[in-house]
Amino acid sequence: MALLEVKDLKVRVEEREILHGLTLTVNEGEIHAIMGPNGSGKSTLSHVIAGKPGYEVTDGEILFKGEDLLAMAPNERAAKGVFLAFQYPVEIPGVSTMNFLRTALNAQRKARGDSEYSTPDFLKKVREVSKSLNIPQDMLKRGVNVGFSGGEKKRNEVLQMALFEPSLCILDEMDSGLDIDALRIAADGVNALHSPKRAMVVITHYQRLLNYIVPDVVHVMSKGRVVKSGAKDLALELESSGYAQYEDA
């Protein structure tokens, strides 16, 4: 069943069109990789799906579980199950990771009409989840991403993904700034969260990440459009031939 349907999406930033009619369908349980050179509009797509301010959608639509996603506020989208793992997770000094997780989780539950977690229930849940991802408790006491290494920041994103249980995870250049060990740890976390109901959209420059997170479908983006889609072999092909052949497509 289609989870995310992007139809002929046109997006502008400050009068300049970045996406020129992009179409993409992601079904439940699928892993899609979106590859493409710098400036092809990969991050724009992820931001527009998540609802970041500053982008103007001039045409097309995005349906999420059949509903008009663009009509929802960004926090509503989060509560509906859209999760964006950021390329550069921000630091929030003075706010402990634990407090942040609880505030966010309860905000989402409230928006869905579920009861908020009590402190003991929340602590139990967060301990379970962090243990399954091998995340030390100590990290939860520190300020959100404050003084975290690149790897720790990405693991914090994975932890949130596990805790919030979204149905669509968009990983925006998750491999940037990670060494090979950190990359493997983060990718293992993502793989552990893959399920028949949960879809992943992996945005990356490099084929490297796809050795760890194996996609069902690979899309090549160029100049604001999806110019080619194929199976996982397409990524390998790109690795050897580069993006140049698609630049003029």
Added chain:
Amino acid sequence: MPAVQETVERVKRIDVDQYRYGFETLIESDKAPKGLSEETVKFISEKKNEPAWMLQWRLEAYRRWLTMTEPTWARVDYPKIDFQDLYYYSAPKPKKTITSLDEIDPEILKTYEKLGIPLREVAMLEGVEPKPGEEDPNRRKIAVDAVFDSVSVATTFKAELKKAGVIFMPISEAIREHPELVQKYLGSVVPTSDNFYATLNSAVFSDGSFVYVPPGVRCPMELSTYFRINERNTGQFERTLIIADKGSYVSYLEGCTAPQRDENQLHAAVVELVTHDDAEIKYSTVQNWYPGNSEGKGGIYNFVTKRGDCRGNNSKISWTQVETGSAITWKYPSCILRGDNSRGEFYSIAISNGYQQVDSGTKMIHLGKNTSSRIISKGIAAGRSQNTYRGLVTAHRKATGARNFTACDSLLIGDKCGAHTVPYIEAKNSSATFEHEATTSKISEDVLFYCIQRGLTQEEAVGLVVNGFVKDVLQQLPMEFAVEAQKLISISLEGSVG
């Protein structure tokens, strides 16, 4: 339910809009005639059944005040105050002498209930009295000397305090019952000639709190007084005097809330603290006077003089304040570090939104040897507000080994507000070590979007980020105030973005 929890629960239940304490209580009141004259001063003194020396003290202050002019150096702008167009005294009309809480006007009790103040001793006494050194912070008791429109209507926990030898009563009572203490200390930290507003206060102060902690006594509970303005056009002139004798300790909490109204109100309080050898006073404030409406109309003018005198060696005074309200705030809680090895602290959160103007900070005056002070100031400006930190750190000639550390951080929300830092540093002793750090930052769109992507609304995101920014200071507050302060901070920033 323990009193602290009850307060927390009640605070949670209070669900109001922008200014959540904007309700007014309908009770009759007893006013002095409008305007300020020797007659007004005499009227107040008479209402309070004061001895002749007190009236004399007030009259001297009044005559002095007539020769003074309003200070204009602060970065605040407001129309000229007509001091003859204000009422200087109002008291709820007592039906009879009050001997127990049951006799208090139910309207007044209801007001406190809305504010979430655990007035009832019953609730308080549920907590088991801890042995010294075994205090459970969750069961700590709070004595509330509730100041309602200038007159204290109820004092709880008197008996327990009395057992410890602590005197905690309205200052009007202390003037009659402990004249020797009041005469010795009143005006000894903030003299009647100190400044325009302090002098005015000396002439017309209506009531306030008096605390005396005898030598070697650790006050068995947090002392807390809630001030509240409830009369239209009534200046509020509170006077507080706290004395910690040798080797004693007391923690005092003050919170202010005021009902919504259109006309500006003048508030000019004076707080004096004195610590003798090895004594410590911790003074915490949450200030939430009505800040004016969204166009900047109305709101309280808050001109406060707060000063502590570390008179004895090894004594300590610590000020913690959370300032969210008032149209104008003019306030510099200070420490005179007179005793050798004495220590002063100032922890402040000042939030301004709408058209609020805050000019606040501290003065650390190092006189004794090896004195130390610490200033942590967090200013948050939103809307069209102006937020100024103004601080003075001085070391006098004999203040060998004086040390100060100052950190001033400002956070801007939006692009129509302003944050200013005006530090004055003077060292007349070459061995002094003064450090000053200052930062100004803007709340970033990326941080907000990160939080919103995780399910928070814009306002929740701002609240979270700001509470993180002020965390160092919030931790200094007693637990029961920290919870309320955290809520207040979020409430006072509502509508500041988007």
